[in-house]
Amino acid sequence: MNSPLSAPSSPSLDRRSFLRLTALAGGGFVLGYSYLKTAGTAFAADAATAAAEFAPNGFIRIASNGAVTLFSNRPEIGQGIKTALPLVLAEELDVDWKNVTVVSEPLDSTGTLQGASGSTSVPTDYSRLRQMGASARAILVEAAAQTWNVPAAECTTSAGSVLHAASGKKLSYGALVAKAATLQPPDSAPLKDPKDFRILGTRVPNVDNAAITTGKPLYGIDTKIPGMVYAVYEKCPVFGGTPVSANLDEVKKLPGVKDAFIIPAGNGPTAGVAIVASSTWAAFSARDKLKVVWDEGARANDSWADMSRQANELGAKAVDSDSPVFGTAAKVVEGNYSFPYISHTTLEPQNCTVHLQGDRADVWVPTQQPGQVRTAAAQALGLQQNQVTVHVTRAGGGFGRRLQTDYASEAAAIAKRVDAPVKLTWSREDDLHHDYFRPAGFNFLRGALDASGKIVAWRNYAVNFGAAGGGRRGGPGGPGGRGGPGGPGGPGGAPGGAAPRGAATLLPAGGGNAVFGQVAPGGAPGGQGFQGGPGGGGAGGAPRRGGPGGGRGGASFPGSFVGGFANATGTVVSAVPTGAWRAPGDCTSAWVDQSFLDELAQASGRDPLEFKLDHLTAGPAGAYKDRMLGVVRLAAEKAGWGKKLPKGQGMGIAFHSCHAGYVAHVVEVTVAKTGEYKVTRVVAAVDVGSQILNLSSAENQVEGAVVDGLSASGFQSLDLKKGRIVESNLDEYPMLRMPDSPPKIEIHFLLSQNPPTGLGEPALPPLAPAVCNAIYAAMGKRIRAMPFSTADLKWA
Amino acid sequence: MKYTLNVNGQNQTVEAEPDTPMLWVLRDHLNYVGAKFGCGVGMCGACTVHVDGDSQRSCQMTVAEAGAKKIVTIEGLSEHGDHPVQKAWCDHDVSQCGYCQAGQIMSASALLKSKPHPTDAEIDNAMAGNLCRCGTYTRIRAAIHAAAGAK
Numbered sequence: 001m002n003s004p005l006s007a008p009s010s011p012s013l014d015r016r017s018f019l020r021l022t023a024l025a026g027g028g029f030v031l032g033y034s035y036l037k038t039a040g041t042a043f044a045a046d047a048a049t050a051a052a053e054f055a056p057n058g059f060i061r062i063a064s065n066g067a068v069t070l071f072s073n074r075p076e077i078g079q080g081i082k083t084a085l086p087l088v089l090a091e092e093l094d095v096d097w098k099n100v101t102v103v104s105e106p107l108d109s110t111g112t113l114q115g116a117s118g119s120t121s122v123p124t125d126y127s128r129l130r131q132m133g134a135s136a137r138a139i140l141v142e143a144a145a146q147t148w149n150v151p152a153a154e155c156t157t158s159a160g161s162v163l164h165a166a167s168g169k170k171l172s173y174g175a176l177v178a179k180a181a182t183l184q185p186p187d188s189a190p191l192k193d194p195k196d197f198r199i200l201g202t203r204v205p206n207v208d209n210a211a212i213t214t215g216k217p218l219y220g221i222d223t224k225i226p227g228m229v230y231a232v233y234e235k236c237p238v239f240g241g242t243p244v245s246a247n248l249d250e251v252k253k254l255p256g257v258k259d260a261f262i263i264p265a266g267n268g269p270t271a272g273v274a275i276v277a278s279s280t281w282a283a284f285s286a287r288d289k290l291k292v293v294w295d296e297g298a299r300a301n302d303s304w305a306d307m308s309r310q311a312n313e314l315g316a317k318a319v320d321s322d323s324p325v326f327g328t329a330a331k332v333v334e335g336n337y338s339f340p341y342i343s344h345t346t347l348e349p350q351n352c353t354v355h356l357q358g359d360r361a362d363v364w365v366p367t368q369q370p371g372q373v374r375t376a377a378a379q380a381l382g383l384q385q386n387q388v389t390v391h392v393t394r395a396g397g398g399f400g401r402r403l404q405t406d407y408a409s410e411a412a413a414i415a416k417r418v419d420a421p422v423k424l425t426w427s428r429e430d431d432l433h434h435d436y437f438r439p440a441g442f443n444f445l446r447g448a449l450d451a452s453g454k455i456v457a458w459r460n461y462a463v464n465f466g467a468a469g470g471g472r473r474g475g476p477g478g479p480g481g482r483g484g485p486g487g488p489g490g491p492g493g494a495p496g497g498a499a500p501r502g503a504a505t506l507l508p509a510g511g512g513n514a515v516f517g518q519v520a521p522g523g524a525p526g527g528q529g530f531q532g533g534p535g536g537g538g539a540g541g542a543p544r545r546g547g548p549g550g551g552r553g554g555a556s557f558p559g560s561f562v563g564g565f566a567n568a569t570g571t572v573v574s575a576v577p578t579g580a581w582r583a584p585g586d587c588t589s590a591w592v593d594q595s596f597l598d599e600l601a602q603a604s605g606r607d608p609l610e611f612k613l614d615h616l617t618a619g620p621a622g623a624y625k626d627r628m629l630g631v632v633r634l635a636a637e638k639a640g641w642g643k644k645l646p647k648g649q650g651m652g653i654a655f656h657s658c659h660a661g662y663v664a665h666v667v668e669v670t671v672a673k674t675g676e677y678k679v680t681r682v683v684a685a686v687d688v689g690s691q692i693l694n695l696s697s698a699e700n701q702v703e704g705a706v707v708d709g710l711s712a713s714g715f716q717s718l719d720l721k722k723g724r725i726v727e728s729n730l731d732e733y734p735m736l737r738m739p740d741s742p743p744k745i746e747i748h749f750l751l752s753q754n755p756p757t758g759l760g761e762p763a764l765p766p767l768a769p770a771v772c773n774a775i776y777a778a779m780g781k782r783i784r785a786m787p788f789s790t791a792d793l794k795w796a
Numbered sequence: 797m798k799y800t801l802n803v804n805g806q807n808q809t810v811e812a813e814p815d816t817p818m819l820w821v822l823r824d825h826l827n828y829v830g831a832k833f834g835c836g837v838g839m840c841g842a843c844t845v846h847v848d849g850d851s852q853r854s855c856q857m858t859v860a861e862a863g864a865k866k867i868v869t870i871e872g873l874s875e876h877g878d879h880p881v882q883k884a885w886c887d888h889d890v891s892q893c894g895y896c897q898a899g900q901i902m903s904a905s906a907l908l909k910s911k912p913h914p915t916d917a918e919i920d921n922a923m924a925g926n927l928c929r930c931g932t933y934t935r936i937r938a939a940i941h942a943a944a945g946a947k
């Protein structure tokens with residue numbers, strides 16, 4: 001992993017600066033390449049071999065023996081990016097994938113460290129990497145043309161060689177390396193016509209398969225540095241609590257223990273107690289004997305039961321009794337939905353290894369945000385950013401958890417007190433108790449149909465949990481953050497933390513009375529009670545990734561596709577930290593919206609698919625509508641929508657867009673008379689643009705999103721008592737296992753004329769509602785609370 | 797305490813507290829990091845190894861209990877990483893993050909030893925103790941069938 005060629009990310013390497021940088025690199029251009037210059041001495045050694053090597057940019061290296069090395073600089077968290085992005089380079093470079101080695105780059109301390117979040121890697125890097133590959137290929141073609149004294153335009157490439165058809169001449173890239181290294185890059189390099197792609201869009205196995213299946217040290221938790229010691233870190237189980245004292249002297253006498261100390265609240269991590277020992281187990285077992293006196297702080301009496309009660313009270317007050325539309329409607333439908341806190345539960349627990357040596361430090365860490373890790377570690381160590389080098393390891397799952405840097409900050413603070421490299425390993429209990437949880441929420445919906453079966457009202461009063469005035473630790477967006485981009489977002493409740501403990505604040509703050517009145521014609525600035533209305537929700541741009549609640553306004557569903565849409569929020573005060581969980585906001589809002597849409601469809605007495613298609617069709621023209629209709633129709637067709645099923649079996653459909661992807665799922669379930677349900681088939685239709693990079697990993701992402709969606713909505717839930725998370729390990733926190741995993745997941749990609757976008761997230765949100773809609777179709781019961789395992793589905 | 801263990805066909809001596817789980821002996825003392833820590837309570841299967849030929853959660857067995865038993869980790873499953881199960885895992889591109897997969901492979905290879913041609917239900921049953929957080933279950937099923945066919 002420690003390649004001397006240190007190419008961090010390319011800082012916004014657009015076409016122009018790319019060429020400029022490459023031009024600078026003419027001649028001994030490896031050294032001249034501006035963002036490589038920081039590699040310093042390690043790189044100088046390479047200068048000697050530069051002539052034997054063609055390295056047109058930080059991502060490509062071709063040796064004179066023809067070996068191709070491609071560099072991948074995005075954290076690999078299981079989304080397949082380490083394989084997918086080099087495929088783009090290989091395609092345009094026109095090399096044989098068999099001859100390619102992919103290397104993960106260590107991140108240089110002065111580069112821009114790139115993250116992996118929000119399914120953004122593909123949309124950000126696709127065009128840029130194509131250009132890099134094409135430009136390198138053009139230089140190799142030029143080198144061959146000069147060698148043969150023929151026009152470059154007469155030369156073609158194939159699988160790592162340049163060919164001249166007229167003369168039958170052929171030279172491998174390896175043979176052209178020395179010449180290519182002396183050439184200036186062309187002004188523009190033609191990109192391949194995608195119909196000529198040979199690698200992109202095929203199924204290419206993960207480049208780390210051999211290492212994974214033989215147990216090689218790949219993950220952060222596998223890090224071992226000579227002389228390393230092992231640490232655990234105990235934090236107060238009540239959020240915000242701090243240690244007062246601990247039996248440190250006793251703990252220090254336990255076998256293998258080297259040190260034990262309190263890290264007080266301050267600039268670094270959350271306060272806690274560290275134990276440092278000669279092995280992981282010595283640290284773990286010493287921790288069993290650790291006794292800490294905690295100051296549990298202000299939230300030690302919080303409970304989920306009480307928070308739920310408050311949320312329901314807010315919901316009851318928010319009933320929209322005044323709006324005339326409900327008086328004149330042909331049908332009124334009400335549904336109250338709720339979802340609990342859940343954890344990310346990456347299978348590799350959080351861990352981080354830090355080696356502090358004088359005024360510099362190395363950090364080995366599984367992370368989605370190397371840049372933020374560096375900031376957090378530098379702060380806890382009292383170093384400058386450029387004194388900290390972050391080595392990004394493969395991560396045993398991400399799902400948004402590793403966007404946070406808490407564990408790195410803890411490891412750094414411990415390393416500061418220890419004269420050795422130190423690896424901090426969290427227990428599974430730490431991981432479940434101290435996550436940045438998927439936000440919990442309650443949604444109170446009321447909708448109405450007119451006599452023709454059209455939706456004429458859709459009101460959602462959503463209760464979130466968090467700090468009264470926003471500013472919640474790590475939460476994506478404050479409690480008011482709903483609606484499309486530019487939406488007013490709510491005033492954010494009472495000013496920061498001013499509300500008394502247990503106080504439930506209603507948004508809008510202006511009145512404390514959340515009666516729905518007129519639908520707002522558009523996003524008035526702060527203080528507006530609810531957002532949306534046809535074309536409302538502020539600027540109404542493209543569907544966005546949202547905070548809790550997801551993007552409901554704007555040009556997306558339901559905002560612009562139903563009549564009488566309005567949205568308001570309230571907040572119940574909570575200290576439970578929340579963060580991004582795979583498809584943040586959307587992962588729960590899609591369930592609420594698509595389930596409620598199905599309720600309205602059922603109330604209309606019409607076929608749910610036709611009802612949904614009609615409402616989509618009647619909506620505003622644009623890409624959202626076209627792409628959504630495309631995937632809904634495709635999923636329905638492939639699933640054989642409308643086939644007659646006996647009672648106890650049902651089909652449900654749901655759709656959603658987030659992270660620029662469009663997905664519809666049709667789910668088939670069987671519900672036994674005794675109430676157990678089983679998903680027997682999932683048909684997914686997915687539009688993530690014109691090009692799938694790696695079909696195998698794209699399918700794997702969709703399969704994973706289906707299983708994750710089933711697992712999270714079907715089984716997972718965390719309780720809060722006395723201010724602490726109740727569940728401690730996987731025996732108390734069930735997740736989906738193989739017997740419950742669907743036997744069939746059929747995936748259909750709809751290639752639309754849109755730029756390729758990422759797939760880590762968009763296939764998850766519509767899965768849960770498709771399941772509930774299928775269960776309703778099977779036996780007539782509507783599930784309105786997660787996890788579904790708590791629903792009574794017995795029927796006769 | 798000193799213990800002589802038989803791991804991947806070699807006798808190795810370690811110095812550890814008697815209650816140390818084999819998982820940590822393998823990982824911290826012997827540098828076999830293929831067995832993974834996921835829960836420490838026997839619920840995830842990431843730490844699965846073979847003990848005298850059967851699959852076993854290495855977090856649930858102490859170094860004192862190991863005695864002279866023959867322990868095989870993923871590193872020792874085959875000499876060149878070409879056990880039929882390993883090959884099937886690569887061919888089917890099973891892994892996402894990959895963290896669970898060493899444990900999955902150890903459970904699957906033990907299953908195929910006792911049931912060379914398992915049904916879907918037998919696979920589900922045998923593999924139920926191995927969690928995959930990334931949700932690669934459909935591929936695991938397919939890979940096990942393929943490995944069974946390849947034998």
Ligand code: FES
Nearest residue numbers: 834836838841855
């Ligand atoms: S670590 Fe042993 S079963 Fe989870």
Ligand code: FES
Nearest residue numbers: 893894896929930
């Ligand atoms: S591949 Fe990530 S846990 Fe199984």
